[in-house]
Amino acid sequence: MPIKKKERAVCEVSCDHPETVSLAKKELIPARQAQQAAELFKALGDATRVKMLRALAKRELCVCDISAVIKMSQSAVSHQLRVLRGARLVKYRKEGKRAWYSINDRHVAALLLQGIEHVRHA
Amino acid sequence: MPIKKKERAVCEVSCDHPETVSLAKKELIPARQAQQAAELFKALGDATRVKMLRALAKRELCVCDISAVIKMSQSAVSHQLRVLRGARLVKYRKEGKRAWYSINDRHVAALLLQGIEHVRHA
DNA sequence: ACTACATATGAGTAGCTGTTCACATATTGC
């Protein structure tokens, strides 16, 4: 067996505080929940989508209105709406050629607003 | 002037509802605020960071404890802590070799919890 | 000074994101 130049420090084994760590492990959020929460926040984590959601929180808008309001191409808006639909942040209804979007529920609006308020006072 | 095969549909010009759009434009969130809110949500938008924050919301932990609790390399944890520091989601203090991290304030904890609760009942 | 340890960081990299462009789909009026 060759002599290693320097044994790598394995912090994971040597340094933890057993009781604190096992307590924290026990109370750790389940991976699935963490993943879902992360996906929710990720969907909120883009300036374009924040603008869209903020506008949709106030009134129902069709795709081309959104496009005009936030000054982005219809295609870009459509792609982003797909993300928002996937995260269940918006709902929509079809009316002839038009698709009318609005924010899904007040919990979503509240979460969004809380984030915005947080950065406003920071 | 050559004849174009098909004039591109310019939805931005043809389809908007002037009053609704100008109202929505007036009430549109400022770009800077949208950007900052997006950055806040983006920092929350990763399962690893959600796990870390959830643990840090309950108790102060040093880096290697976090590493043990969420079962990730110390290096990965350090990199993620940098992101969290950058977004002001955590605070820390040095104590000898150790760095003790905890969640920055109750607003951050509330926002995190609200996101988690939202996916739990969804 | 030297070693061990706890943490931070730069480089490298595979995978992901957000846009544009071109086109597909669906609805309406002729």
Place this chain on the structure above:
DNA sequence: GCAATATGTGAACAGCTACTCATATGTAGT
């Protein structure tokens, strides 16, 4: 059916993210 319109979507692509690995920094003990 055909043309115009509103929306949706796949491909391509530049830029970003979140790891790993190696190494740097800083601290404590000998």
